[in-house]
Amino acid sequence: MMRVGIVGLGIIGQALAKAIDQGEVAAQLTAVHSRTVEKAQAFAHTLCRVPEVVDLAGVVARCELVIEAATQAVLSTLAPTVLEAGKGLMVLSVGALLHYRTLFQGLN
Ligand SMILES: NC(=O)c1ccc[n+]([C@@H]2O[C@H](COP(=O)([O-])OP(=O)(O)OC[C@H]3O[C@@H](n4cnc5c(N)ncnc54)[C@H](OP(=O)(O)O)[C@@H]3O)[C@@H](O)[C@H]2O)c1
Numbered sequence: 001m002m003r004v005g006i007v008g009l010g011i012i013g014q015a016l017a018k019a020i021d022q023g024e025v026a027a028q029l030t031a032v033h034s035r036t037v038e039k040a041q042a043f044a045h046t047l048c049r050v051p052e053v054v055d056l057a058g059v060v061a062r063c064e065l066v067i068e069a070a071t072q073a074v075l076s077t078l079a080p081t082v083l084e085a086g087k088g089l090m091v092l093s094v095g096a097l098l099h100y101r102t103l104f105q106g107l108n
Contacts, residue, residue: 002027005063008070009034009043012092021047031062060085072096079103
């Protein structure tokens with residue numbers, strides 16, 4: 001089953017995490033990262049299968065697909081790290097695709 005990580009555990013990130021945890025998506029939520037570690041830890045422990053709460057690099061290392069559900073600014077750091085590692089990236093802060101076009105230039 002695909003190992004998925006989520007960066008940003010607000011409204012969107014928590015909804016996606018719950019959907020994966022409840023089996024609505026055929027994936028395993030392996031790792032998460034968010035700005036406020038205590039909040040991330042508390043949320044992670046509400047899930048049936050508790051994901052690891054790690055830093056950005058930790059999410060990338062552990063997962064095949066990284067879901068960004070944080071902010072446009074986070075994407076500027078996250079996108080190169082994820083793509084250079086050859087991992088999949090799902091972008092929720094879609095407005096960043098306008099502001100950070102160069103991040104994705106040259107990709108197939
Ligand atoms: N809500 C929607 O309906 C919707 C629809 C489409 C797209 N989006 C986009 O999706 C993104 C997330 O939306 P949201 O509604 O879930 O936002 P949100 O409720 O404000 O949650 C954002 C999350 O990102 C975390 N975060 C902020 N800065 C971070 C950083 N530097 N590193 C790691 N985590 C960080 C926040 O942590 P803290 O807990 O510390 O605050 C929070 O958990 C936004 O860019 C939004 O524009 C949202």
